[in-house]
Amino acid sequence: MDIVFALKFIYIFALSFTNPDSMKKYATLKDIANALKISTATVSRALADRWDVNAETKRIVFEEAKRQNYKPNPIAKRLQNRHSKTIGLVVPEFKTSFFPNIISGIQKVVDEAGFQLLITQSQETMEVELRNLKLLENNMVEGILISITREGENSDYYQELIDSEIPIVFFNRVSSSIEAPKVIIDDYKLAFFATEHLIYSGFKKIYHFAGPEKLSVTMERKRGFLDAMKKHHRDISENSVLTTGVFSDKGYDAMKMLIQKNDLPEAIFCFNDPTALGALKAIKEEGLICPDDIALVGFSETELALLVDPPLTSVQQPSFEMGEVAARLLIAQITQNPVPEPETVCLIAKLNVRKSSIKVKGD
Amino acid sequence: MDIVFALKFIYIFALSFTNPDSMKKYATLKDIANALKISTATVSRALADRWDVNAETKRIVFEEAKRQNYKPNPIAKRLQNRHSKTIGLVVPEFKTSFFPNIISGIQKVVDEAGFQLLITQSQETMEVELRNLKLLENNMVEGILISITREGENSDYYQELIDSEIPIVFFNRVSSSIEAPKVIIDDYKLAFFATEHLIYSGFKKIYHFAGPEKLSVTMERKRGFLDAMKKHHRDISENSVLTTGVFSDKGYDAMKMLIQKNDLPEAIFCFNDPTALGALKAIKEEGLICPDDIALVGFSETELALLVDPPLTSVQQPSFEMGEVAARLLIAQITQNPVPEPETVCLIAKLNVRKSSIKVKGD
DNA sequence: AAAGTGATTGTAAACGATTACAATTAAGAA
DNA sequence: TTCTTAATTGTAATCGTTTACAATCACTTT
Numbered sequence: 141m142d143i144v145f146a147l148k149f150i151y152i153f154a155l156s157f158t159n160p161d162s163m164k165k166y167a168t169l170k171d172i173a174n175a176l177k178i179s180t181a182t183v184s185r186a187l188a189d190r191w192d193v194n195a196e197t198k199r200i201v202f203e204e205a206k207r208q209n210y211k212p213n214p215i216a217k218r219l220q221n222r223h224s225k226t227i228g229l230v231v232p233e234f235k236t237s238f239f240p241n242i243i244s245g246i247q248k249v250v251d252e253a254g255f256q257l258l259i260t261q262s263q264e265t266m267e268v269e270l271r272n273l274k275l276l277e278n279n280m281v282e283g284i285l286i287s288i289t290r291e292g293e294n295s296d297y298y299q300e301l302i303d304s305e306i307p308i309v310f311f312n313r314v315s316s317s318i319e320a321p322k323v324i325i326d327d328y329k330l331a332f333f334a335t336e337h338l339i340y341s342g343f344k345k346i347y348h349f350a351g352p353e354k355l356s357v358t359m360e361r362k363r364g365f366l367d368a369m370k371k372h373h374r375d376i377s378e379n380s381v382l383t384t385g386v387f388s389d390k391g392y393d394a395m396k397m398l399i400q401k402n403d404l405p406e407a408i409f410c411f412n413d414p415t416a417l418g419a420l421k422a423i424k425e426e427g428l429i430c431p432d433d434i435a436l437v438g439f440s441e442t443e444l445a446l447l448v449d450p451p452l453t454s455v456q457q458p459s460f461e462m463g464e465v466a467a468r469l470l471i472a473q474i475t476q477n478p479v480p481e482p483e484t485v486c487l488i489a490k491l492n493v494r495k496s497s498i499k500v501k502g503d
Numbered sequence: 504m505d506i507v508f509a510l511k512f513i514y515i516f517a518l519s520f521t522n523p524d525s526m527k528k529y530a531t532l533k534d535i536a537n538a539l540k541i542s543t544a545t546v547s548r549a550l551a552d553r554w555d556v557n558a559e560t561k562r563i564v565f566e567e568a569k570r571q572n573y574k575p576n577p578i579a580k581r582l583q584n585r586h587s588k589t590i591g592l593v594v595p596e597f598k599t600s601f602f603p604n605i606i607s608g609i610q611k612v613v614d615e616a617g618f619q620l621l622i623t624q625s626q627e628t629m630e631v632e633l634r635n636l637k638l639l640e641n642n643m644v645e646g647i648l649i650s651i652t653r654e655g656e657n658s659d660y661y662q663e664l665i666d667s668e669i670p671i672v673f674f675n676r677v678s679s680s681i682e683a684p685k686v687i688i689d690d691y692k693l694a695f696f697a698t699e700h701l702i703y704s705g706f707k708k709i710y711h712f713a714g715p716e717k718l719s720v721t722m723e724r725k726r727g728f729l730d731a732m733k734k735h736h737r738d739i740s741e742n743s744v745l746t747t748g749v750f751s752d753k754g755y756d757a758m759k760m761l762i763q764k765n766d767l768p769e770a771i772f773c774f775n776d777p778t779a780l781g782a783l784k785a786i787k788e789e790g791l792i793c794p795d796d797i798a799l800v801g802f803s804e805t806e807l808a809l810l811v812d813p814p815l816t817s818v819q820q821p822s823f824e825m826g827e828v829a830a831r832l833l834i835a836q837i838t839q840n841p842v843p844e845p846e847t848v849c850l851i852a853k854l855n856v857r858k859s860s861i862k863v864k865g866d
Numbered sequence: 867a868a869a870g871t872g873a874t875t876g877t878a879a880a881c882g883a884t885t886a887c888a889a890t891t892a893a894g895a896a
Numbered sequence: 897t898t899c900t901t902a903a904t905t906g907t908a909a910t911c912g913t914t915t916a917c918a919a920t921c922a923c924t925t926t
Contacts, residue, residue, distance in 0.1 A: 166667075168882055179906050184884060194904060209667070214641045215581045216882035219911050224578070226642075234606075235806075237598045244626070256638055259622040263607070275619055278577045279589075304529075304572075388810060417810045424812055443598075447751060447780045449787055449812045531912055542876050547914060557874060579912035582881050 167208035175204055187212075218280070226256045227470060228276030230286040232264050232313070232386075236414060237442045238459055239287070242311070245463025246285060253471045255282075264352075264386065266293045273297055277306065283470045287312040291354040307473035311466040312457075316356050321469040321482045323462050325489040327357050330455045331364025333491050334409050334437045337453075339372050341499045343407035343435055346374065349384040349394055349419065351411035358411065361439065365409055379403060384415050391418030399426050407435035407497065413442050413454055420448065420496070435497045450495035457489045530571035538567055550575075581643070589619045590833060591639030593649040595627050595676070595749075599777060600805045601822055602650070605674070608826025609648060616834045618645075627715075627749065629656045636660055640669065646833045650675040654717040670836035674829040675820075679719055684832040684845045686825050688852040690720050693818045694727025696854050697772050697800045700816075702735050704862045706770035706798055709737065712747040712757055712782065714774035721774065724802065728772055742766060747778050754781030762789050770798035770860065776805050776817055783811065783859070798860040813858035820852045 169187075173180040178197070185193045186201035187210075204210075218224050227250060231239045243259065250257045258276060262269035269289050276284055283306060288294070298318050302308055311323040338346050348365040351358035362381060369376050382398075384390040391410060398404060399422065410416035416438035423430050430436055430450055438445060438454035445452040465485050472480050532550075536543040541560070548556045549564035550573075567573075581587050590613060594602045606622065613620045621639060625632035632652050639647055646669060651657070661681050665671055674686040701709050711728040714721035725744060732739050745761075747753040754773060761767060762785065773779035779801035786793050793799055793813055801808060801817035808815040828848050835843050 166882095169884095170882075180883080181885075181907080182905055184882095185905090188884090192904070197904080211640075213582075213643070213882050215578055215587070215643055216911090217884085218578045219576075219582050219881090219913095220883050220885095222911070234597050234603045235600045240597045240624075243597075243624070247624070251634075256642070257623075260620075261603075261606070261610070277574075279619070280576075280578055388806065421810050443751065444807060444810070447784050447807070448810065529912090532914095533912075543913080544877080544915075545875060547912095548875090551914090555874070560874080576912050579881090580914085582883090582911090583913050583915095585881070 166213065167205075167210040168213070169210075171208055172201065172204050172210060175208070176200060223282055224280040225254065226258055226279065226281050227467075227474070228258045228260065228272075228279070228281035228284045230260050230262055230269060230272050230276070230284065230288075232269075232287060232289045233261055236412075236440075236444075238413075238440050238457070241459035242287075242463035242466075245460040245465075246467040247463075249464050249467035249471065253467075253475075255471065262289050264289050266290055270294055270297060273301065277301065281306065283307045283309070283474045285309050285311060285466050285470055288315055288355075289313075290352060291315060291356060292317075307470060307479070309466050309470040309473065311462055312357070314356055319482055321466075321473065322484040323466040323469065323487065324484065325455075325457050325462075325487050327360035328364040328367075330489050330491060331361035331409070331439075332368045333364075334439070334453075334455060335365045335368035336372070337491060337493060338407045338409060338435065338437060338497060339368065339374070341407075341435070341497060343405075343499065344374075345405040346407045346409065347379070347398075347405040348381045349391060349408055349410040349415050350381050351383075352385050353383060361411060384411060386412060386414065388414040388418035388421075391415030392422045393418075395419035395422035396426075399423075399428070404434065407431075407437070409437045410439065412440050413438040413445055413452065416452055416454070416496075417444060417448060420452070431496050431498055432500050435499070437491075437497050441492060445492075445494070453494045453497035454492055455489055456492050458487050462487055529576060530568075530573040531576070532573075534571055535564065535567050535573060538571070539563060586645055587643040588617065589621055589642065589644050590830075590837070591621045591623065591635075591642070591644035591647045593623050593625055593632060593635050593639070593647065593651075595625055595632075595650060595652045597624060599775075599803075599807075601775075601803050601820070604822035605650075605826035605829075608823040608828075609830040610826075612827050612830035612834065616830075616838075618834065625652050627652050629653055633657055633660060636664065640664065644669065646670045646672070646837045648672050648674060648829050648833055651678055651718075652676075653715060654678060654719060655680075670833060670842070672829050672833040672836065674825055675720070677719055682845055684829075684836065685847040686829040686832065686850065687847065688820050688825075688850050690723035691727040691730075693802075693852050693854060694724035694772070695731045696727075697802070697816075697818060698728045698731035699735070700854060700856060701770045701772060701798065701800060701860060702731065702737070704770075704798070704860060706768075706862065707737075708768045708770075710742070710761075710768040710771045711744045712754060712771055712773040712778050713744050714746075715748050716746060724774060747774060749775060749777065751777040751781035751784075754778030755785045756781075758782035758785035759789075762786075762791070767797065770794075770800070772800045773802065775803050776801040776808055776815065779815055779817070779859075780807060780811060783815070794859050794861055795863050798862070800854075800860050804855060808855075808857070816857045816860035817855055818852055819855050821850050825850055 169180045169183050173183045182193060183201055186198045187205060234240050247257060258279060258281060260272035262272055266289060286308060295315055295317050298308055298315055309321045314322045314324055350362050382394050384394045408419060410419060416436045420430055420436055423434055428434060436452060438452050441454035441456040445454045532543045532546050536546045545556060546564055549561045550568060597603050610620060621642060621644060623635035625635055629652055649671060658678055658680050661671055661678055665683060672684045677685045677687055713725050745757050747757045771782060779799045783793055783799060786797055791797060799815060801815050804817035804819040808817045
């Protein structure tokens, strides 16, 4: 085996003997042209199968191209026609199935439009998000899809990108200060619904586990919660809203703390499924029962909601569709002339009521 | 609002009035050179901050570059120095946290090495996997990290890539026929352990929910299961092994079927966590109790294992580390000369025993 | 005074592909 | 025979950057 390799090596070496350093990985147009003693222009035209080249020439060019295993160099192509046919994606994370579902939707539209997709994750930090944006810019993406990690800090850079004609479409977590196409659901309304559902179910003391600060979705959901509470004249104490963030351990910690302080609500409307599941875990560990002792509602339903016990009430977002719509809007920004006005698309979401928020019996 | 948009539009239009067609997105070296009436070579050297250019010249070049908001064109750069500094990643899916964790590990190493990462998902189908590979090749990645969707069908293409000097490193789900670096855990051994754990716990009738066919991990885990059963002289009936695949609904269906056929094992060793959780859901729905009626063991632990009730016994893989190691191996293949011999790294995994597989009392 | 040195800059050829334009040829029209 | 015309191919510029090599100039050095 080794000897075969060695022989092969010597062979290659001998072939490229004139200049061992320039051992080429790829055959180029020039290689084909040289082999056939014609110009690169003709080769290029032949491979593009254009009308103005002789059929016989085409044949031998294709043959030689195949023989040399020629593959066009996409970098050179891009430099020539000055577009990368690539769009970039920035998501905060993909540890739950929420963003992956969106990505599937994006992927579909992007594929159909003949574009390619560069995926990055910012791990819920601004620094990584910024690095990702620059990475995408360096790869000459023609547009960017983003769900931001926090409102504010990087907005100048979003604007800079837009100004340098790299369109951006925001989805799910949008930047309120930037004028650009956005795809969202009505977080306010659904938070309101979710809260009202708890109220109508007869739960008295209701808390809210809020998401990361400086995030539009956090604020909208909190606002929806508060307005629903106000509408039904519920007390809103200082403890009614706890900021917990996005990960399950935070929901767990918050719940543990409430239990320890013996400040138990009858129901909690959580920012998302992971925090709700974290809270659920704490509830069980402490020997309490959901929904009998504490009812839970999540948000941005993932498939876990159904697997868990009790099944979790949650707001189901049309995540696949959200990806599709966002991608379509971006591609419109890139390809249409004149550039369409930025519009904000609000998709329809719904509350799926399950056992975790159903009151066992009236009191 | 609409009027504001319209006005803004007219404004932009007016600005670009002089020559709407040649509206350049980027300033180039030439632009700077022309503005300062010097050659592009000097500008290039100045911006690269090289020793052989006058300090004052550097100063004015930097100034002009800033004024024109110059950003080097990475495409041209790549064409020039002929490497993309990009590596590609192909994973079957990222709907559970398993692959995302691996990706985080990869990301870390790749960033540190100054490379960029192109992420693709093949959605558990060979066609998409092939398309992804070609996409990556078209983007001139210098190497590919892959966890394959099924053994066999695309191996010719893997080999082709390797032959055309694009190194490949396999991780988690590897191709047995290709000679290349691989990162795995000892699936056989851990499946063996997991099964023995069930046997030692006193469960008599034990089944295995197997993964997708034609996958090394499926076969190894199955083999581990069977060997452990044989070692302890357990009956292996035709029904002992059921092929269920990777998704939770398949585990759910399989469990429902067993219940319907009244062919209930005392314990099931599942291919992965999602199938185990699917089975768990079916168990609960039918009014049975885990682990009292049926015990469960998963594999490739995700954070769900802990959130679910009862907490799920599962094999914890060092996923972050797996990503790190795989990325390091690939980067070694790309940068080291001579290319290191392909090695297979086997990482250490462990079985985390939790309530789902603990026998309540002896019988 | 002639030659050597160092600092600085420009010229031009690459990288791999595309394409406007010109050139060549052969056939048919005048 | 001369002129068009169509078919086919080649020449050379271009995309934006890098870099080997040459050129220029002002000083030293002998």
